[in-house]
Amino acid sequence: MINRKHVVRIAGCAAAVSAALGLLSIGAANADTFVPLPGGELTKTLSDGTVITVRLTDESANISPSMGATPVHRNAWVSGTASVQVSDNSSAPSVLLFPGYTVACQVNIAGGGVNGGVGGTVDYSDGQNVKPNVSANTGGNLSLGPGQATSFWVLDVEKADDYGREAHRHRNKIDGHSGSVTWADETIGLSGCGGYAQARAFISVELETDSVVTWTTLWGQPFSLG
Incomplete structure (x- = not known):
């Protein structure tokens, strides 16, 4: 004789286990993915x-x-x-540090040229001297379609201008021959991209000595946004 109550209990347990496994699978699929990146170093004379x-x-x-x-x-x-870091043979150099990110939708930003329809333009033809044309200000809440790329600054430093009005600077001024700036959990929020998306850090430095003014850019490794 079949015990219907026993069968119902077993069916109920099986459904509960299936639901739990389903929720676990969804949670695993939606988990954050931590990506360590190698950074980089560039030396220029x-x-x-x-x-x-x-x-x-x-x-x-x-x-x-x-x-x-x-x-x-x-x-x-x-x-x-x-x-x-600037060598000591340059007396009192003027050094400005500009960190930022380039973000692209269905565009290869590992090399070659990138022309962003949103306004970000990057030309890698002269790698060390490339100067990103940053159309966004700060913060990475971006909207890009296929074939588009743009860049944004990480820093937003408030400082009064010459007339006492509030002004925003996107660089860190270095006092002396060396300095650094650190950022943590800067957001890149991308919408509108139906294909693969990539991002890439860049560090641009404007250096002025007694006889030379130069702009140097170090590019980080591209990484996938999915």
């Missing part, structure tokens, strides 16, 4: 003999499912440290 070294260290990205929960939404938190 200027025409007056000044040596400048730019470093990107402690770089990482934490890729997370976007609140939009659709294939066209991506979300990441990025961290890193930018540092610069």
Whole structure:
């Protein structure tokens, strides 16, 4: 004789286990992905003999499912440290440090040229001297379609201008021959991209000595946003 109550209990337990496994699978699929990145280092000797070294260290990205929960939404938190060192043969150099990120939708930003329809333009033809044309200000809440790329600054330093009005600077001024700046959990929120998306850190340095003015850029390794 079949005990129907016993069968119902077994069926109920099986359904509960299946539901739990289903929730576990969903949770695993939506878990954050931590990506350690190698950073980089660039050394350049200027025409007056000044040596400048730019470093990107402690770089990482934490890729997370976007609140939009659709294939066209991506979300990441990025961290890193930018540092610069100038040789002592240059007396009282002027050094400005500009960290930022380039983000692209269905565009290869590992090399070649990138032209962003949103306004970000990057030309890698002269790798060390490339100067990103940053159309966004600060913060990485971006909207890009296929074939588009843009860049944004990490820093937003408030400082009064010459007339006492509030002004925003996107660089860190280095006092002396060396210095650094660190950022943690800077947001990259991307919407509108239905294909693969990438991002890449860059550290640009503007250096002025008694006889030379130069712009140098170090590029980090590209990483996938999904």
